[in-house]
Amino acid sequence: MGSQPRPILITGGGRRIGLALAHHFLNHHQPVIVSYRTRYSAIDGLEKAGATCIEANFCHDEGILAFAEEVKKRTDTLRAVIHNASTWLAEKPDVPLTDVLSTMLHVHVHAPYLLNHALEGLLRGRGHAASDIIHFTDYVVERGSDKHIAYAASKAALDNLTRSFARKLAPEVKVNAIAPSLILFSENDDPDYRQHALNKSLMKIAPGEKEIIDLVNYLLTSCYVTGRSFGVDGGRPLR
Numbered sequence: 001m002g003s004q005p006r007p008i009l010i011t012g013g014g015r016r017i018g019l020a021l022a023h024h025f026l027n028h029h030q031p032v033i034v035s036y037r038t039r040y041s042a043i044d045g046l047e048k049a050g051a052t053c054i055e056a057n058f059c060h061d062e063g064i065l066a067f068a069e070e071v072k073k074r075t076d077t078l079r080a081v082i083h084n085a086s087t088w089l090a091e092k093p094d095v096p097l098t099d100v101l102s103t104m105l106h107v108h109v110h111a112p113y114l115l116n117h118a119l120e121g122l123l124r125g126r127g128h129a130a131s132d133i134i135h136f137t138d139y140v141v142e143r144g145s146d147k148h149i150a151y152a153a154s155k156a157a158l159d160n161l162t163r164s165f166a167r168k169l170a171p172e173v174k175v176n177a178i179a180p181s182l183i184l185f186s187e188n189d190d191p192d193y194r195q196h197a198l199n200k201s202l203m204k205i206a207p208g209e210k211e212i213i214d215l216v217n218y219l220l221t222s223c224y225v226t227g228r229s230f231g232v233d234g235g236r237p238l239r
Helices: 016-027 041-049 061-074 097-118 149-169 191-198 209-221
Strands: 008-011 032-036 052-055 080-083 131-136 173-180 229-232
Touching: 008 016, 016 032, 016 041, 016 209, 032 041, 032 061, 041 052, 052 061, 061 097, 080 097, 097 149, 131 149, 131 209, 149 173, 173 209, 209 229
Parallel strands: 008 032, 008 080, 032 052, 080 131, 131 173, 173 229
Antiparallel strands: none
């Protein structure tokens, strides 16, 4: 009888891509641990499917470190950490810039940085290229954003963390980034907005979660690729 598969940790697993990844792994009998900030009804579904779901607040260091300790109470090993948790704030006149910058940096930089250090021992010790860390960044890392400056800067910092942690953790742990643009629409996006968004890329489609799931599967099965960022953007930077 083979040993039990090691859990995959997915931050921000209650919605959209994180939720799709969680169900994908569960459907393939892979144990999953997810973090969530808001208890959407989907969290109930994940728990019924066998996922371990842990409430977490990544907007401050105490919440990040408390989550790491809770993970270590639930398991002594991890197959992968997928940093999907994200938030999106624009610079607006009614929101203090310090609040915008602090939130973006905590969720997109402090959380991956602190969790990677705190959970390193759960990823190591399994052999060459046996574990993975995947950071979700954004296509704006390449071009910046005049309306979401703090967001773009924080994702650029996460992109850089990818290379630094790849150097630190090799050859046991591979560390890569996925930089998406439009993957899927929200239910309340109107037709005009959808067409405008589609026209921004060369491929002119919203490909859906499978495009990300396939890439994650590739990265998890590779024994050689590390320290790289993979754009999933339909050629949008080329427009």
